[in-house]
Amino acid sequence: MSGSRFCDREASRIQFDSAEDGRSPPAAALIYDGICDGIGTDLQLVYQPKIDLRRGSLVGAGALLRWSDMEPGWIRVPDVIRVAERDDLINALTLAVAERVVHDRAVLMRADIGINRAFNVSMHNLHNLSIAERMSEIGQSRHGR
Structure with a gap:
């Protein structure tokens, strides 16, 4: 699954301000590129089980974002979210x-x-009123049926 169809690198005017988030520009750029490359590359999902304690059965799972890069290793999820929010990639x-x-x-x-x-x-x-509609479309896609 690539997130690149949701990410327009050409239209972006990102300025990496290391003073703002405490990360060096290359690290912020690495996070930006990783988000654009998307889930299934370096960005992965792991699932935390949801258990019905009365029945002792599995009833669901919560998706958790994880990211490991070859160079720096594990990237902290709060850093990924902060860059995504700051650079309009959320x-x-x-x-x-x-x-x-x-x-x-x-x-x-x-x-x-x-x-x-x-x-x-x-x-x-x-803040984006169309996000729920787009998520619904994804849910109704061929994968969701």
């Missing part, structure tokens, strides 16, 4: 995560494992 990241969650759910459904999936969104996503 919608691209959210849509890439939504697409991957829907894909992963479809894989489990084909294996007759029907559990709900969830993921967090940023408050910044709520």
Whole structure:
């Protein structure tokens, strides 16, 4: 799953200000490129199980973003989110995560494992009124049916 279709590198006018976030410009650029390259490359999802304690059964899973790069190693998720929000990439990241969650759910459904999936969104996503519609479209895509 590539997030690049949600990310317009050419249109972006990113200025990496290391004083603002405490990261060097190359590290901020690495995060920016990683978001544009998307989920399934260096950005990965892992799932935290949701258990119904009364029944002792698995009822769902929450998607958690993780990122390991060959050079610096593990990239802190708060750094990824901060760069995504600051550089107007949070919608691209959210849509890439939504697409991957829907894909992963479809894989489990084909294996007759029907559990709900969830993921967090940023408050910044709520400023974009079309984000819910785009996530719904992803949910109704061929992976989600």
